[in-house]
Amino acid sequence: MGASSFSERNTIEQVEEGTELAPKFDEQGLIPVVTTDFISGEVLMHGYMNAEALTQTIKLSEAVYWSRSRKCLWHKGGTSGLVQRVREMRIDDDQDCVWLRVDVEGGASCHVGYRSCFYRSVPVGDHASQTLEFTERQKVFDPKTVYGDAPNPTQL
8 A cells, every 4th residue: 555545535525424545644744643552542642644654554553653853754663662553543534633542562652761752741720830740750761771872853
């Protein structure tokens, strides 16, 4: 399955009610992806795919993203071994967002070493402040051991 094998987007009914995969990529050729743990439902990360990454994810049953900071395909776990095995892939109603439900080898998805990339909460309501609170206290792995002195993939 190549990028050209995705269906063309012809009608709203086809996109919203049909059975053809016709993803809508943004101006940069990307589609957002929310990735959750298959068993717990915990949000692990948010990323992006281009047509090639989406095709590879479908083909391999392993998450492949597009790294916006490095401008290249990123097979999750290719360096760290923390591969995300896709158990289920869903696409939203207008086919402009992907949801992956995965099992993670090694138990972590965050390059910082935590299980989830969402390891801090933002206080809201009566407790609102701009001071983040850690929801995970312990890292699953040491990023320096896994990645060495490689540049941080996060663009500041």
